[in-house]
Amino acid sequence: xxxxxxFQRDDVLLRATEVxxxxxxxxxxxxxxxxxxGLKPGSIYAAFGSKKGLFLEVLDHYHNDHLRAVDQAFAxxxxxxxxxETLFRQTADATLKATGSRGCLAVNTLLELAQxxxxxxxxxxxxxxxxxxxxxxxxxxxxxxxxxxxxxNPEALSAFLMNNLxxxxxxxxxxxxxxxxDGIVHGVLAAITASRSARLHS
Amino acid sequence: xxxxxxFQRDDVLLRATEVxxxxxxxxxxxxxxxxxxGLKPGSIYAAFGSKKGLFLEVLDHYHNDHLRAVDQAFAxxxxxxxxxETLFRQTADATLKATGSRGCLAVNTLLELAQxxxxxxxxxxxxxxxxxxxxxxxxxxxxxxxxxxxxxNPEALSAFLMNNLxxxxxxxxxxxxxxxxDGIVHGVLAAITASRSARLHS
DNA sequence: CTGATTCTTGAGTAATTACTCAAGAATCCA
DNA sequence: TGGATTCTTGAGTAATTACTCAAGAATCAG
Numbered sequence: 001x002x003x004x005x006x007f008q009r010d011d012v013l014l015r016a017t018e019v020x021x022x023x024x025x026x027x028x029x030x031x032x033x034x035x036x037x038g039l040k041p042g043s044i045y046a047a048f049g050s051k052k053g054l055f056l057e058v059l060d061h062y063h064n065d066h067l068r069a070v071d072q073a074f075a076x077x078x079x080x081x082x083x084x085e086t087l088f089r090q091t092a093d094a095t096l097k098a099t100g101s102r103g104c105l106a107v108n109t110l111l112e113l114a115q116x117x118x119x120x121x122x123x124x125x126x127x128x129x130x131x132x133x134x135x136x137x138x139x140x141x142x143x144x145x146x147x148x149x150x151x152x153n154p155e156a157l158s159a160f161l162m163n164n165l166x167x168x169x170x171x172x173x174x175x176x177x178x179x180x181x182d183g184i185v186h187g188v189l190a191a192i193t194a195s196r197s198a199r200l201h202s
Numbered sequence: 203x204x205x206x207x208x209f210q211r212d213d214v215l216l217r218a219t220e221v222x223x224x225x226x227x228x229x230x231x232x233x234x235x236x237x238x239x240g241l242k243p244g245s246i247y248a249a250f251g252s253k254k255g256l257f258l259e260v261l262d263h264y265h266n267d268h269l270r271a272v273d274q275a276f277a278x279x280x281x282x283x284x285x286x287e288t289l290f291r292q293t294a295d296a297t298l299k300a301t302g303s304r305g306c307l308a309v310n311t312l313l314e315l316a317q318x319x320x321x322x323x324x325x326x327x328x329x330x331x332x333x334x335x336x337x338x339x340x341x342x343x344x345x346x347x348x349x350x351x352x353x354x355n356p357e358a359l360s361a362f363l364m365n366n367l368x369x370x371x372x373x374x375x376x377x378x379x380x381x382x383x384d385g386i387v388h389g390v391l392a393a394i395t396a397s398r399s400a401r402l403h404s
Numbered sequence: 405c406t407g408a409t410t411c412t413t414g415a416g417t418a419a420t421t422a423c424t425c426a427a428g429a430a431t432c433c434a
Numbered sequence: 435t436g437g438a439t440t441c442t443t444g445a446g447t448a449a450t451t452a453c454t455c456a457a458g459a460a461t462c463a464g
Contacts, residue, residue, distance in 0.1 A: 002410040003461040024314060026228045030452055040413055045453065103313060107372055111305060111313045112226060114375045125377060156385025163369030163386045170309055170368040173316045175327060183358025184365045187393040194392035204440040205431040232422055242443055247423065249441095 012037045017058045021105045063127035080142035092181040095172040107169040152195035214239045219260045223307045265329035282344035294383040297374040309371040334364050354397040
């Protein structure tokens with residue numbers, strides 16, 4: 001009996017993501033969101049409660065999309081270490097092509113808001129932890145496979161990998177050169193190689 | 203014959219730094235700056251031209267302070283590689299202690315504004331390049347000393363190191379654990395070790 | 405069609421924004 | 435002290451902010 005909403009929630013979230021991602025949370029006005037989504041202020045507040053409520057839902061969407069992409073990059077790899085190498089090469093490529101880009105919505109938001117808003121800090125913490133755990137799982141299975149030596153520490157190594165992913169999220173806001181990105185990928189692989197099983201050393 | 207200013211420029215910059223660093227550029231109002239510096243709006247605009255003009259001067263100050271600190275950390279080290287190791291251990295320690303902190307003003311600003319403001323992007327580019335070059339110099343001298351093998355690439359390695367410094371600037375906004383930071387330092391040192399001269403390998 | 409329910413509309417609110425400017429205060433050389 | 439110069443003051447401006455709410459539109463079961 002009720003009148004159905006005149007918009008698709010996912011579609012609105014997608015359009016809102018574009019604006020938040022391009023301008024940042026603080027610099028995005030509700031007016032911008034009205035323009036981007038086509039919803040009037042009243043509808044936005046009826047559907048999402050507040051600017052922050054909408055943003056939290058945008059972040060959830062973003063985490064899910066990002067993890068799906070990582071899983072896809074991992075899916076076709078011939079080994080666990082190859083999967084990780086692929087992820088880093090892809091990220092480096094994307095970083096090189098995306099000079100002066102919007103970067104990563106999660107990292108941008110972490111630096112802008114985590115310190116001041118606990119809800120957002122928790123949301124981002126969960127998102128990044130899910131990614132880190134994906135890496136840790138791969139490293140653990142690499143150790144189980146004998147790709148990594150028994151002394152390798154998947155948790156510590158995954159933190160190192162996350163650190164380099166995050167570094168590239170910063171770098172893409174600057175002026176990354178091919179030399180720099182090659183150096184980063186090379187450094188990451190060198191650190192992993194140091195934990196490889198002796199019988200696999202070249 | 204003129205009336206002298208009633209404030210010390212450096213003192214005002216220091217107080218302004220605190221506010222910008224804590225809140226971010228966009229979230230800092232001129233009213234906040236009036237409160238923090240004790241100057242009235244008119245005096246601020248007479249002395250610095252605009253909010254952005256003041257901020258650019260704040261950034262210059264920040265870069266100089268930061269580089270001075272790095273030089274100091276380098277100064278007492280027994281070797282070039284030891285200097286770099288010290289820098290990373292110090293940064294990791296500071297990151298662990300500064301959970302949920304203000305992070306790094308330069309990185310925060312890079313993510314918030316570099317994409318939208320060329321003046322600020324240039325300022326940050328210069329600041330980070332000066333730091334990277336410090337690292338590159340150390341790596342080059344390490345190669346010259348024989349600490350690193352002849353095939354080592356100081357420019358590429360310095361980019362890798364910068365990437366990890368930047369990663370920690372992101373991490374300190376999240377919830378860094380000792381395990382994570384140990385993993386990062388360990389990974390960085392492992393990558394450097396892979397470039398060491400054969401005769402130095404343990 | 406009727407009526408119950410929910411959605412949409414957009415003008416409006418009170419607060420905050422970066423910034424200005426004319427008037428007055430303070431300084432120093434003569 | 436007189437007067438030229440610069441600094442300080444703070445009320446004020448026009449624009450923008452996140453958000454609200456009452457009225458009207460759209461839907462569907464009966």
